[in-house]
Amino acid sequence: xxxxxxxxxxxxxxxxxxxxxxxxxxxxxxxxxxxxxxxxxxxxxxxxxxxxxxxxxxxxxxxxxxxxxxxxxxxxxxxxxxxxxxxxxxxxxxxxxxxxxxxxxxxxxxxxxxxxxxxxxxx
Numbered sequence: 110x111x112x113x114x115x116x117x118x119x120x121x122x123x124x125x126x127x128x129x130x131x132x133x134x135x136x137x138x139x140x141x142x143x144x145x146x147x148x149x150x151x152x153x154x155x156x157x158x159x160x161x162x163x164x165x166x167x168x169x170x171x172x173x174x175x176x177x178x179x180x181x182x183x184x185x186x187x188x189x190x191x192x193x194x195x196x197x198x199x200x201x202x203x204x205x206x207x208x209x210x211x212x213x214x215x216x217x218x219x220x221x222x223x224x225x226x227x228x229x230x231x232x
Contacts, residue, residue, distance in 0.1 A: 111135040111221040113204040118226030126192045129226055131204030133185040142211035143180065143187045144219070147200035147228075156216035157202070160187060167213045172198075194230045201225040 117129040133143065144159030158168045158178040166178050177190040187204065205219035 111137060111140065111206055113206060113221055113223035115202065115204045115223045115226040118202065118228050120229040120231065121194055122232050123194060123196055123230055125194050125230070126190070127194065127228060128188055128190045129202055129228065131187045131189075131223060133187070133204075133206060137185045137206075139208045140206050141208050142219075143204065143206040144178065144211075144213070144216045145187075145189050145202055146205055146216040146219075146222075147198075147202045148217075148225075149197075149200040152200075154217035155200075156213040158189060159211055159213050159216055161211060169213050191228070194228075196230050198228065199230050200228060202228050 112134045114132050121127050142159045142161045145157040148154045160166045160178045160180050175193045180187045203225040204223040205216045206221045207219040
């Protein structure tokens with residue numbers, strides 16, 4: 110089993126930046142990837158970004174070139190740096206992790222997911 114705990118959400122103005130974190134604990138050596146998905150009110154879950162254990166990253170088209178996912182393997186922590194934020198980025202952001210079947214599109218159905226942290230972009 111793997112437990113995921115997010116932190117760092119909040120409110121920011123359009124064009125601003127925010128960094129959210131996800132700390133993993135438990136059987137983390139079983140994981141092939143970690144990442145993020147988001148869900149806005151009345152919208153479907155959307156995969157945002159993933160990072161493989163070997164450091165390879167993947168992004169959704171909607172956040173590519175604005176968001177950066179990184180990992181600290183010693184701390185079992187994944188970060189999502191979000192720049193040039195837009196109102197449409199407002200959502201609950203969930204950390205996710207999987208031992209197999211890793212892709213950005215599948216992030217919402219990864220084996221392990223966290224409770225989420227709210228990100229609000231508004232003027």
